[in-house]
Amino acid sequence: AAADERTRTGLSKEALSRAFLDNLFYLQGRSLDVATDNNLYQAAAFTVRDRLLERWIRSAHVYKEQNARTVCYLSAEFLLGPHLANNLINLGIIEAARAAGDELDLDFEQILESEEEPGLGNGGLGRLAACYMDSLATTQIPAIGYGIRYEFGIFDQVIVDGWQVEKGDTWLRNGNPWEIPRPKLAFPVGFGGYSEEYADEYGVVRHRWRPELQINGVAYDTPIMGYGVNNVNLLRLWRSEAPESFNFGAFNVGDYYGAVHAKIGAETISKVLYPNDEPEAGKELRLKQQFFFVSCSLQDMIRLQLRNTGTLEHFSEKFAVQLNDTHPALAVAELMRLLMDEHLMGWEQAWTITRNTCHFTNHTLLPEALETWPVELFERLLPRHLEIIYAINQRFLDEVRVRFLNDEARVARMSLIDEGGGRKVRMAHLAAVGSRAINGVAELHSELLKSTVMKDFNDLWPERFHNVTNGVTPRRFMVVSNPELAALITETCGNDRWVSDLESLRDLEPHAEDHALQQRWRAVKTNAKRELSDWLGARTGYAPDPESLFDVQAKRFHEYKRQHLNLLHIIWLYEQIKQNANTDLTPRTFIFGGKAAPGYFMAKLMIKLINAVGEVINKDPQVNGTLRVLFMPDFNVKNGQRLYPAADLSEQISLAGKEASGTGNMKFSMNGALTIGTLDGANIEIRDEVGHENFFLFGMTATEVQQRQEAGYQPWEYYQRNEQLRSAIDLIASGLFSHGDAELFRPLTENLIHHDPFMVLADFEDYRERQQEVDRAYRDAHHWDRMSILNTTRMGKFSSDRSIRDYAQRIWQVEPTPVEVHD
Numbered sequence: 001a002a003a004d005e006r007t008r009t010g011l012s013k014e015a016l017s018r019a020f021l022d023n024l025f026y027l028q029g030r031s032l033d034v035a036t037d038n039n040l041y042q043a044a045a046f047t048v049r050d051r052l053l054e055r056w057i058r059s060a061h062v063y064k065e066q067n068a069r070t071v072c073y074l075s076a077e078f079l080l081g082p083h084l085a086n087n088l089i090n091l092g093i094i095e096a097a098r099a100a101g102d103e104l105d106l107d108f109e110q111i112l113e114s115e116e117e118p119g120l121g122n123g124g125l126g127r128l129a130a131c132y133m134d135s136l137a138t139t140q141i142p143a144i145g146y147g148i149r150y151e152f153g154i155f156d157q158v159i160v161d162g163w164q165v166e167k168g169d170t171w172l173r174n175g176n177p178w179e180i181p182r183p184k185l186a187f188p189v190g191f192g193g194y195s196e197e198y199a200d201e202y203g204v205v206r207h208r209w210r211p212e213l214q215i216n217g218v219a220y221d222t223p224i225m226g227y228g229v230n231n232v233n234l235l236r237l238w239r240s241e242a243p244e245s246f247n248f249g250a251f252n253v254g255d256y257y258g259a260v261h262a263k264i265g266a267e268t269i270s271k272v273l274y275p276n277d278e279p280e281a282g283k284e285l286r287l288k289q290q291f292f293f294v295s296c297s298l299q300d301m302i303r304l305q306l307r308n309t310g311t312l313e314h315f316s317e318k319f320a321v322q323l324n325d326t327h328p329a330l331a332v333a334e335l336m337r338l339l340m341d342e343h344l345m346g347w348e349q350a351w352t353i354t355r356n357t358c359h360f361t362n363h364t365l366l367p368e369a370l371e372t373w374p375v376e377l378f379e380r381l382l383p384r385h386l387e388i389i390y391a392i393n394q395r396f397l398d399e400v401r402v403r404f405l406n407d408e409a410r411v412a413r414m415s416l417i418d419e420g421g422g423r424k425v426r427m428a429h430l431a432a433v434g435s436r437a438i439n440g441v442a443e444l445h446s447e448l449l450k451s452t453v454m455k456d457f458n459d460l461w462p463e464r465f466h467n468v469t470n471g472v473t474p475r476r477f478m479v480v481s482n483p484e485l486a487a488l489i490t491e492t493c494g495n496d497r498w499v500s501d502l503e504s505l506r507d508l509e510p511h512a513e514d515h516a517l518q519q520r521w522r523a524v525k526t527n528a529k530r531e532l533s534d535w536l537g538a539r540t541g542y543a544p545d546p547e548s549l550f551d552v553q554a555k556r557f558h559e560y561k562r563q564h565l566n567l568l569h570i571i572w573l574y575e576q577i578k579q580n581a582n583t584d585l586t587p588r589t590f591i592f593g594g595k596a597a598p599g600y601f602m603a604k605l606m607i608k609l610i611n612a613v614g615e616v617i618n619k620d621p622q623v624n625g626t627l628r629v630l631f632m633p634d635f636n637v638k639n640g641q642r643l644y645p646a647a648d649l650s651e652q653i654s655l656a657g658k659e660a661s662g663t664g665n666m667k668f669s670m671n672g673a674l675t676i677g678t679l680d681g682a683n684i685e686i687r688d689e690v691g692h693e694n695f696f697l698f699g700m701t702a703t704e705v706q707q708r709q710e711a712g713y714q715p716w717e718y719y720q721r722n723e724q725l726r727s728a729i730d731l732i733a734s735g736l737f738s739h740g741d742a743e744l745f746r747p748l749t750e751n752l753i754h755h756d757p758f759m760v761l762a763d764f765e766d767y768r769e770r771q772q773e774v775d776r777a778y779r780d781a782h783h784w785d786r787m788s789i790l791n792t793t794r795m796g797k798f799s800s801d802r803s804i805r806d807y808a809q810r811i812w813q814v815e816p817t818p819v820e821v822h823d
């Protein structure tokens with residue numbers, strides 16, 4: 001017991017409560033009676049952090065001793081969400097902490113609520129990186145996440161008059177108790193200047209880069225705790241700063257304002273996260289950000305390797321770099337430069353190391369989302385890297401010419417440089433050429449990757465292509481967000497093994513028929529719906545009926561995700577009610593959530609239309625509560641955690657072939673929502689796992705989509721032929737939802753009728769029919785509950801633990817390194 005009494009490490013209720021009061025007093029300068037919510041939160045966070053630190057040091061020590069290969073996950077985004085509850089769960093002390101809070105008469109939930117979430121990502125890709133950090137620690141794989149410490153993360157969304165308005169995110173304003181700044185751990189990063197040749201002491205011709213400008217990247221470390229293990233991994237985010245010397249230099253020549261200006265320029269690099277889907281995404285600052293964090297991260301890895309072994313010869317045996325999309329693809333060129341120019345290695349050896357170190361994950365097939373950068377910009381910002389890219393390209397294209405004789409068209413297609421209309425560097429090609437393995441994020445996506453955007457590469461190197469289906473962490477998305485469901489599952493299983501072995505939920509399957517369990521399952525769901533209803537009521541003025549079917553679509557706004565398909569169906573239902581007051585409908589609450597990129601006009605118009613339709617329907621006495629349409633403002637990790645437990649139906653309705661995987665689909669299903677969805681991304685695999693009879697399928701397949709497109713798709717024909725579809729579109733165009741303004745939504749309706757690039761009209765009828773089946777199915781409570789239970793129990797495959805084990809075995813060739821903690 002004595003060991004457990006230690007103030008900074010003890011896990012008992014008493015130790016926690018003593019540590020909490022200590023931290024409140026000595027770190028916040030407050031006693032309980034005058035503490036603010038933020039004081040209480042900070043004290044709690046430091047109490048938990050203290051307990052992570054000893055395990056963290058221990059892990060670092062064991063990893064070094066065992067000399068294990070370290071996975072370095074390079075990502076421009078980590079969408080972490082709140083830490084406190086998650087760390088309490090992973091440490092296994094949430095109950096002790098709650099009890100300590102109760103004894104001090106504190107509102108535990110309120111303290112958890114006070115945390116500002118680090119929103120350092122846009123959506124799926126950033127959240128995936130965060131789930132993978134959790135699973136890497138939980139599966140005991142030594143790993144470092146490398147990224148950017150954005151001062152401003154993804155914007156906060158507020159809705160004003162139905163429109164999205166962006167507010168700056170100020171997550172750091174109250175300080176961040178989870179990070180540890182490492183001011184001494186900093187690396188210089190160059191920009192601009194020129195590249196020169198010189199002869200070394202042996203007369204060997206070498207290259208060096210003379211940058212015009214240097215800035216510093218400073219490390220900020222956040223410990224990432226595994227669940228039920230002592231492993232703690234590292235998330236190392238870089239903040240940009242002006243080097244001290246730079247300022248003094250300017251002072252000496254008397255250019256005070258010049259020095260201040262340079263300082264601001266340097267600090268701008270890590271200032272703000274770029275939203276995706278921006279029309280002008282090819283911004284210079286974005287390329288600077290990418291190079292900045294890639295260079296710092298590789299320099300850090302090289303430092304570690306030299307410290308541990310004194311040589312870089314075995315670098316690729318000690319580090320596996322995973323490139324999260326092309327955002328860190330510059331790693332290929334920068335690792336080559338560091339090895340050759342800074343560490344004097346020859347080309348062949350450097351190339352072998354680079355190729356054995358890097359691995360590349362692709363997250364999209366949308367042509368407009370494939371990154372390219374103007375050669376001119378490269379020349380100006382990264383002249384030496386452009387040289388290296390040219391040299392890689394030359395060798396690579398020679399290889400292509402040998403394999404495919406007299407096929408210059410293929411050579412042009414595969415080149416790292418797009419020569420058509422303004423020369424551009426193709427980042428996906430750079431990543432592919434420099435990587436040992438290339439993977440997509442769901443079966444269908446990986447197949448399409450091989451047959452479309454990466455076809456030529458698959459012809460050349462088929463053995464490099466893999467699929468690793470995405471997953472999400474059941475810790476955050478079940479245990480943290482849905483504690484009542486977690487408790488019911490644990491009680492029914494007789495243990496909580498499922499939390500780190502999600503496949504074991506299959507043991508519950510026989511209970512799906514059990515009426516007593518079904519009833520408790522439904523009660524848990526209804527409670528979650530009631531909580532969400534209260535929350536929405538306080539924020540939007542409408543508190544939906546928890547007995548109604550909660551139908552939820554929550555994800556970034558994009559035309560390919562087809563929020564407007566959902567909306568057309570709602571309008572169609574509304575018309576049914578208007579035409580016949582006795583229409584027999586299951587009461588439904590439609591809930592939307594999601595942000596639109598600030599410059600994406602259509603996406604913002606879709607948000608406005610949802611709010612406009614909601615305003616009319618929710619106020620119409622004839623609807624009489626049967627239909628409700630709500631928009632949850634500011635969908636982020638925290639708000640998602642309120643949504644997933646409360647959903648009955650999950651909308652996964654993207655046009656087949658467009659959604660690489662989706663991960664929200666998994667979060668909903670784990671929490672017992674049924675899915676209405678297309679055969680797209682991971683939906684296909686989810687349906688195969690949960691059983692076709694427990695999934696509402698509609699729409700064209702990816703192959704049918706392609707055929708229809710090739711045959712010349714005419715949305716106008718659907719509009720003319722389908723009277724109900726036409727009247728729904730016409731209702732929008734009439735101005736009914738815009739106070740008579742027939743112009744407001746015209747860009748949307750005209751686009752649907754005449755272009756409809758994501759084939760909303762083609763899939764409408766099938767979608768409507770499947771929604772009718774949903775309506776009927778919900779009336780049979782026993783049957784619905786059974787399907788709901790089976791959706792949860794069959795989700796084992798979609799734990800990110802499984803994804804990480806796939807990467808570990810098939811891509812990285814790494815083994816778990818358990819960490820013991822001794823008192």
Ligand code: 26Q
Binds near residue numbers: 659
């Ligand atoms: C690129 C250039 C300039 C500025 C921004 C960007 C940028 C930033 C973020 C481009 C794309 C993203 C994010 C993409 C993303 O989230 N993709 C999603 O990844 C998920 C995880 O694999 C998949 O489940 C989704 O299907 C996919 O859309």
